[in-house]
Amino acid sequence: MIQKFENIDRIKGELFLRGDKSVSHRAIMFAAIADGVSVIRNCSGSEDVHSTINCLEKLGCKFEMNDDHIKVMGKGFKGFSKPNSELYAGNSGTTARLISGILSAQNFESVITGDESLSQRPMKRIVEPLMLMGANICAHESGTLPIVIKPSAIKPINYKLQVASAQVKSAMILCAIHLDEESVFIEQTPTRNHTEKLLNLKTEITSGGARIYVSKNNYPLPFEITIPSDISSAAFFIVMCLLTKNSTILIRNVSLNETRTGVINILQQMGGKIEIDNEREEKGEKVGDIRVYSSKLKNVSIPKSIIPNIIDEIPILSVAGIFAEGNFRIDNSKELRVKESDRIKSLCNNFKKAGLTVNEFEDGFELSGNVSNAETLFESYGDHRIAMAFGILCMLMKNGGSVNDFECVGVSNPQFVEQIKNLTKY
Numbered sequence: 001m002i003q004k005f006e007n008i009d010r011i012k013g014e015l016f017l018r019g020d021k022s023v024s025h026r027a028i029m030f031a032a033i034a035d036g037v038s039v040i041r042n043c044s045g046s047e048d049v050h051s052t053i054n055c056l057e058k059l060g061c062k063f064e065m066n067d068d069h070i071k072v073m074g075k076g077f078k079g080f081s082k083p084n085s086e087l088y089a090g091n092s093g094t095t096a097r098l099i100s101g102i103l104s105a106q107n108f109e110s111v112i113t114g115d116e117s118l119s120q121r122p123m124k125r126i127v128e129p130l131m132l133m134g135a136n137i138c139a140h141e142s143g144t145l146p147i148v149i150k151p152s153a154i155k156p157i158n159y160k161l162q163v164a165s166a167q168v169k170s171a172m173i174l175c176a177i178h179l180d181e182e183s184v185f186i187e188q189t190p191t192r193n194h195t196e197k198l199l200n201l202k203t204e205i206t207s208g209g210a211r212i213y214v215s216k217n218n219y220p221l222p223f224e225i226t227i228p229s230d231i232s233s234a235a236f237f238i239v240m241c242l243l244t245k246n247s248t249i250l251i252r253n254v255s256l257n258e259t260r261t262g263v264i265n266i267l268q269q270m271g272g273k274i275e276i277d278n279e280r281e282e283k284g285e286k287v288g289d290i291r292v293y294s295s296k297l298k299n300v301s302i303p304k305s306i307i308p309n310i311i312d313e314i315p316i317l318s319v320a321g322i323f324a325e326g327n328f329r330i331d332n333s334k335e336l337r338v339k340e341s342d343r344i345k346s347l348c349n350n351f352k353k354a355g356l357t358v359n360e361f362e363d364g365f366e367l368s369g370n371v372s373n374a375e376t377l378f379e380s381y382g383d384h385r386i387a388m389a390f391g392i393l394c395m396l397m398k399n400g401g402s403v404n405d406f407e408c409v410g411v412s413n414p415q416f417v418e419q420i421k422n423l424t425k426y
């Protein structure tokens with residue numbers, strides 16, 4: 001579906017966003033392996049989280065979907081049963097990778113598949129370390145899905161993570177949580193730590209990085225949780241508000257976990273007026289209300305150490321960068337090439353369409369020049385974050401524009417268009 005966007009010169013109002021996608025995946029999975037009933041409020045309504053639920057249903061877990069909460073009838077330690085067909089993870093890397101960790105410790109065979117995009121994404125990054133733990137797991141010879149997992153004897157491990165990826169870290173933690181003996185994971189570059197927080201894992205910060213300790217003692221018990229709103233979805237509206245005149249928005253109860261707030265820090269350094277109110281902690285996760293005001297932005301240099309923290313927000317940060325003083329430049333971001341699309345290519349191709357001068361590198365890109373006023377049709381590349389970033393760009397362009405295959409936004413935020421419309425009814 002081609003989604004057309006008119007120019008919007010002001011947004012105003014309060015925005016309610018569904019629960020964080022990363023936290024929702026984990027809450028659903030941890031509730032499914034716990035022994036008993038858990039209650040999850042404000043779960044993400046994304047297609048990705050539905051992929052997780054669908055896979056867990058095939059493993060025998062039951063879910064009761066209510067208006068304001070999901071009840072999960074957890075199966076308990078190794079309580080899953082052999083699925084009678086393949087587990088389809090759709091577009092969701094988090095589903096495929098985290099569930100591989102859980103399945104590596106079960107005593108039945110399972111096969112994980114995904115859609116065309118997920119079937120091209122690298123899986124060796126989880127297959128190889130899980131094999132080191134004794135898992136009988138193999139990917140297709142190209143290192144991609146399908147993944148086949150057979151029963152095996154899992155053993156504890158002391159392992160230095162080779163890729164700065166929360167999905168790899170979490171897959172290993174979820175395998176190790178089935179063992180009496182302790183495993184230790186050493187993470188040199190911090191990545192999102194929702195798994196550690198929700199499972200209450202002991203983490204020591206040392207000069208060699210974070211040391212994360214896991215054993216069956218950390219196996220989850222049934223729980224209740226209200227998931228804070230998704231900061232990655234919020235980022236699109238924050239940038240839209242900063243870049244339109246006389247705009248102000250309030251986004252309540254947003255997840256402010258320090259491994260995710262890099263986007264706010266960078267936008268503030270760029271001159272963005274973003275205030276945090278009512279900061280508090282819920283189940284170990286920081287939460288607060290975000291107030292945003294129109295601002296004049298200037299580009300800043302983006303350090304290597306913050307890249308894993310902002311990896312999902314680089315598409316929308318680069319849109320902010322083209323309206324900011326100076327050139328937008330990002331390096332050290334090769335991981336963008338293995339996301340839902342090759343995001344460096346997707347961004348560079350679309351920015352060229354917008355009339356900018358684009359210098360593409362292996363691990364990033366630099367943008368200069370001015371956005372054209374010509375009405376443009378942008379490509380989403382079937383990638384939700386590319387679609388939303390260029391949806392925002394269209395609304396900032398004088399004559400608007402369009403984005404193709406826009407329905408892919410359902411992967412993280414099916415309500416994007418409706419939410420933007422609500423912010424123009426003031």
Ligand code: S3P
Pocket residue numbers: 021022023025093094164165166167168170191192311312335
């Ligand atoms: C995620 C981790 C990140 C992120 C993805 C969600 C998670 O991926 O890009 O959208 O929930 O663990 P990597 O762990 O592969 O960097």
